[in-house]
Amino acid sequence: MLRLIAFAALGALxxxxxxxxxGPSTxxxxxxxxALPVFIIATVLTLIARSVGNAVGASPEAVQQAKDARRLGVARIDALRQTGTQINDQPLCELDLTVQPLQGSAFASTMRTIVPLTAIPMFQPGTERDVAILLDGGPEVAFIDEGELSPAERARLRVPGRGxxxxxxxxPHQRIVDGRRRGPLLGVGRAGRPGRIALFTVVAVAAAAIVVVPYHRAVGQSFAAMQDGRLRPDxxxxxxxxxxxxxxxxAIGHDRVASITVAADFIIVEAPxxxxxxxxxRWTYRDGAVTHDGAATTQPESTAEQFSWTDVALDRVWTLMQDGAEQVDRPVGDALAYVVRATDDDVHSPAFGRPxxxxxxxxxxGDDYGTTSFVADADGSGLTAR
Known part of the structure; x- marks a missing residue:
């Protein structure tokens, strides 16, 4: 599960x-x-879990069940090695054990467990400790306090040589639950590695898609822009x-607008x-998403100031800018276009002086040395410098 969380966080990252x-950088x-701290934490916990992979996971219930079934014995510590991992400032140690059960044959095994610093003298090589054998035949054991074995039982148990x-x-990665071994939801062996890699890949891609899909327009536009050597679309x-x-x-729900502002990175529309x-x-399109900014600063006096998208050849905006830039021998730069109705100059019109x-x-x-304004008809014709 930790690995799934780590890969999901990686995909989100x-x-x-x-x-x-x-898209929207914020x-x-x-x-x-x-996603980054989640990925780091999940990865660290995964590495810790891997380091304690063959530590015996014994619940108090499992130990009590072993006691009740008299699956007890004596284990000799043949070697103690610190793994270099510490959990809660206590060393994770690797113990070589030779175990002689009350019933059954002796066996040797190696287990990992946390050994408190103050308890290390109790685990020196040659020390014998009473153990509960969690499953018939072992090798999972848990150290228990003295007294579970009777003096007679303890006296007859002789731990043989390890060899x-x-x-x-x-x-590795097993817990004892209800007298049975329980492994992680996802196996850790080599046989299941291709399936795990496929699952982790699917999880990472799905997490990335969940983050990116709301901005799919911006992503698609950016891929198209990359073909022209640009990261973001113009x-x-x-x-x-x-x-x-x-x-x-x-988003607006109709095609009537009062003004359109077209810039390289955003478009602002004032619409009824x-x-x-x-x-x-006022509505803003930026980074592939539309935001509703509330009431426009300037409110029209009549619907005569509005027009339809179809009244304007917006596909001519870029060509007009290039033509204007060529006329004055200056780059297009960050020029923006503004579309609005012209001022009514008919003194006899009720809309005189209004757009x-x-x-x-x-x-x-323009540039630092001067700016030239241009105006064109809505259909893209009649480009004129002012």
Whole structure:
């Protein structure tokens, strides 16, 4: 389970890094900031669990069951080695044991257990300790206090030499529950390694997908941008702008707008709350996601100031910017386009002085030495420098 958690955290971490690169960086940093410590903790605990892999997991119930069944014996400590791992500042030790049960044949084994520093003298080589044999035939044992064996039983038990008895290894990562060995949900042997790798890969990919899917538009656009040598999409270009328009229309619920601002990294739209309404809200498309920013700063006086997406050839914005930049021999740079109705200059019109004329595409191109403003008709024609 710890390994599953570690790989899930690893997948989330990768997903967070992807979102940092192509999506809302704050979301990516939040996900990565949570996933990284989880991954580290789960990995450390997994390594600790591996180091205690052949430590005998004996519950008090299992020890009591062994006592009740009189599965008792004497174990001689043949060797004690510290593994270098400490748990709660106490050393995890490896013990070579030779065990003589009350009933059955003697056997040798090696087990790992935590030996408190103050108890190390009790586990010096040659020391004999009473043990409960958790399963018939061993090799799992648990050290018990003296007194469980009667003096007569203790007197007749003689532990033979280690070399004269069979060696029975302790199966790693096993616990004794209800008189049976219970292993982890996922095996640790070589035979199951391909299946485990496949499972861990699926878990990591699924975790990464859960993080990334909400920003799939930004990811797709970024992959397309990489083909042009850019990490992030330029929303002024036709393909990215078309994706943004679809997402905004879907979020707004209709195609009426009062203004459109197109920049390389974001698009801002002021649109009525419903078609035919003058109450106008602001919507922002950034990093593949649409946010509703509440009421627009400037509210139109009439629906005549609104227009439809279809009234504007947004796919011409990038070409217009390139044409304008070429005319003044300056780069497009970070120029942004602004689409709004032209001011009605008919003095006899009730909408005189208000943005109620035909929609126009406006942008400026320049550098530190000067800026030139351009305006074009909504269909992308009539590009003129101001």
């Amino acid at each position: 990768v997903g967070g890094v992807i979102v940092i690169a192509v 979301v990516g940093y939040t996900v990565a900031g949570i 004269s008895v069979p060696f029975i290894p302790v199966e 929303l002024r270009r036709p393909e990215a702008l078309a994706d943004a328009q679809r997402a905004l229309e879907e 709350r419903s078609a035919g309404d003058t109450k106008t809200d 109620a004329g035909p929609p126009e595409i406006m942008f400026s191109v």
